[in-house]
Amino acid sequence: MRGWLDDTRTSYDTVALSYAELLRDALAGEPFQRGILALFAELVRAQDAGPVADIGCGPGRITAHLHRAGLDAFGIDLSPVMVDVARRDHPGLRFEVGSMTSLDLADGYLTGLLAWFSLIHVPDDEVPTVLAEFRRVLRPGGVVLLGFHAGDGSRRVTEGYGGRMNVHVHRRPPGRIAAWLRAAGFAVEAEMVHHPAPNVEGGFVFAHR
Template structure:
């Protein structure tokens, strides 16, 4: 199978930025209480359904994977960048980290009790997003939970707007349109958070969608 160009471009960019990226997020989510609250709610829903394997998709250097582990989840991380995975493995050798793509996850159908894609859909071209959403649904068990986070925009007439990301071309998404796409794919929305930006560097809102596979 021929790999889409955007995967090669994104992988190469994050391999180059991996060490710096890990430094920038060394303190985890200490400065993001609302983000932590949504991740905590995601973990609580997974536990309430009996638990099971959880995947942090686009895990980067593993800082949020580590948080999910601290919340008692049976979590592993997957990332497109081999350099990111090498850093994650060195930092947390007790956790499992694998190289992989959200476009074709090396996971069995219905394997996961939960999946998190935190800012990992932002480099996905709009025409590829439906296939990624379908892949999320494929790997989740019935009743499994999905948490998706991304930079957002507030124009519901447009699915996405591109922006100048430091690492690679990225997209801001309409929360309404992404939620509708996931609903069409076979998810039910349970909650959402749209928070204001915390800095003036990129004054974008940020969205978190929490959903369940129906």
């Protein structure tokens, strides 16, 4: 296993329970994020019915939100403990352990794919592999939404969400993410930056296969 994948899995196994508690109700105070997710749901519904994957779903809070929005949503996460927590908190939904670098999904299986702040630990040289997988599992016209920390540069994080971690967090401008998506064969529809607090930027890019 690639070293960064192993570090990411172990880190989120360690903080899964505290992470779930800390972020359980976070969307309630994030109207911009709820609006972005609502737009994603509308774009997916316009492609007719079909499964939607929340890649890097963590404890399943966004998967559940998409389900409540009327989507056939399920979650995939690298961390087995995160998946256990997601199944505990959302017993009616489907969650699987898996890696975004090699998804156990058939070609063209998905109508929509969400990676909600889960690309932030992927090194630059691994991003093309991930985006190629995203394109493979989406059907023609399928919608992808990527959410990430906007900006530039990387830093190593050794503590977070109430526990010890060992991950790198990568910040990227939306234009760079959009360029990578185009290189992977996607048509980019929108690039957005949200400023929820001073010196904090969230990036969002919509595209379709």
